[in-house]
Amino acid sequence: MPSLLHRILGLGLVLSLLAACHTDTTPVVTQPEATAPVLPPPPLFNGDSAYAFVAKQVAFGPRVPGSAAHKACGDWMVEKLKSYGATVIEQHAEVTIYSGQKVPMRNIIASWQPEKKDRILLFTHWDSRPFADQDSVRRNDPIDGANDAGSGTGVLLEIARLLASHPPQVGVDLFFNDVEDMGEPEGALGGQQQSTVDTWCLGTQYWTKNPHVPGYKARFGILLDMVGSKDAVFPKEGYSMRYAAGIVNKVWKAAAAAGHGDRFLSETRNFVGVDDHVFVNENLNIPSIDIIAYNPVTGGFPSTWHTHADNLANIDKESLQAVGATVAQVVWTER
Ligand code: AHN
Ligand code: ZN
Numbered sequence: 505m506p507s508l509l510h511r512i513l514g515l516g517l518v519l520s521l522l523a524a525c526h527t528d529t530t531p532v533v534t535q536p537e538a539t540a541p542v543l544p545p546p547p548l549f550n551g552d553s554a555y556a557f558v559a560k561q562v563a564f565g566p567r568v569p570g571s572a573a574h575k576a577c578g579d580w581m582v583e584k585l586k587s588y589g590a591t592v593i594e595q596h597a598e599v600t601i602y603s604g605q606k607v608p609m610r611n612i613i614a615s616w617q618p619e620k621k622d623r624i625l626l627f628t629h630w631d632s633r634p635f636a637d638q639d640s641v642r643r644n645d646p647i648d649g650a651n652d653a654g655s656g657t658g659v660l661l662e663i664a665r666l667l668a669s670h671p672p673q674v675g676v677d678l679f680f681n682d683v684e685d686m687g688e689p690e691g692a693l694g695g696q697q698q699s700t701v702d703t704w705c706l707g708t709q710y711w712t713k714n715p716h717v718p719g720y721k722a723r724f725g726i727l728l729d730m731v732g733s734k735d736a737v738f739p740k741e742g743y744s745m746r747y748a749a750g751i752v753n754k755v756w757k758a759a760a761a762a763g764h765g766d767r768f769l770s771e772t773r774n775f776v777g778v779d780d781h782v783f784v785n786e787n788l789n790i791p792s793i794d795i796i797a798y799n800p801v802t803g804g805f806p807s808t809w810h811t812h813a814d815n816l817a818n819i820d821k822e823s824l825q826a827v828g829a830t831v832a833q834v835v836w837t838e839r
Contacts, residue, residue: 613677759833
């Protein structure tokens with residue numbers, strides 16, 4: 505049975521066809537612009553669930569590329585993402601780190617509504633650093649990496665859980681990049697090399713030169729880096745402002761709409777030139793920003809950065825919640 509709406513629309517079509525056949529003096533009546541239907545509110549981001557995803561990663565042990573824990577965690581992530589309805593593409597390659605050592609890389613890209621042209625890219629690294637070069641003890645031991653990069657990975661896995669039951673208006677790609685954090689420890693090569701920038705973000709560098717889909721494009725990208733520290737605050741990162749100020753402002757507005765404007769500071773206080781978003785901006789021209797915690801006391805990264813204190817005890821559920829709800833606000837209001 506055609507609905508009443510269909511009948512009215514059908515009648516309108518017949519009337520307008522009649523009007524069109526009638527060539528002379530019929531006045532043209534323009535309809536008021538149809539307003540876009542109101543979108544349902546974003547699904548509720550669950551910080552407890554995101555936290556559980558962080559705890560699960562940490563329980564595998566340090567996710568150092570080439571290790572058994574790294575392989576097991578990657579397998580678990582892929583299985584989870586598939587269970588949430590994603591189309592998953594993996595990239596396996598061998599990359600060379602600063603020391604000349606070759607390590608296996610595993611990038612994981614999970615896509616929802618892959619047929620859609622209009623897409624959002626959300627990304628984070630998922631490997632953890634094999635040493636604690638910012639610590640004063642056990643500097644050659646791997647760190648738990650609960651915040652770096654368990655936090656961003658946990659938040660995006662929770663976004664994946666929501667994508668399973670709430671398709672947004674646009675396609676979404678979650679890019680979990682590998683071998684981000686095997687960059688040269690300060691001075692390790694005696695300052696002989698031209699630049700240490702290229703020794704970081706090897707998985708993202710690989711992907712920007714070999715996208716998982718030829719000619720890959722997204723409207724914009726959001727990188728999450730160290731979003732789980734206690735009382736984390738996020739100034740507008742400098743390179744994000746240089747490359748994608750409009751996206752920064754969109755996301756910061758979404759944070760306010762989601763009730764977390766207090767953590768998203770309106771000023772720029774830091775420039776993080778060595779991070780995944782820079783390569784995505786420069787190599788793929790996808791305007792991309794970095795949501796990265798800033799330590800208001802030291803002016804740098806969170807105090808646990810590349811130390812053994814980067815463990816589960818120093819993860820703040822409220823920080824995960826603030827960032828996750830903000831990202832959800834962006835994803836489910838984009839049309
Ligand atoms: C440096 O470590 C030099 N830049 C930030 C990239 C990074 C490493 N983020 C987390 N770990
Ligand atoms: Zn790191």
